[in-house]
Amino acid sequence: MAVTRLIRKDRRNKAIANNKVAAIKHLKSRPTIQLVDIEAIKAEFAAKAAK
Structure with a gap:
């Protein structure tokens, strides 16, 4: 079974978290x-x- 990774969403979530920090x-x-x-x-x- 293949796994789909939402790379752009992951990158955006990490950027939002980093900006808050x-x-x-x-x-x-x-x-x-x-x-x-x-x-x-x-x-x-x-x-x-x-x-």
């Missing part, structure tokens, strides 16, 4: 946003405005 890796490679001290930033602007 690459997108996740790309998102994880970005640095996380650090906690920002808003009061310190406001004080800096006030100091600059006072000059």
Whole structure:
């Protein structure tokens, strides 16, 4: 009995999976946003405005 392999479909499925993995890796490679001290930033602007 012969086996039919859907080569194009297999290639497309693997490409979709690889693209998803690459997108996740790309998102994880970005640095996380650090906690920002808003009061310190406001004080800096006030100091600059006072000059």
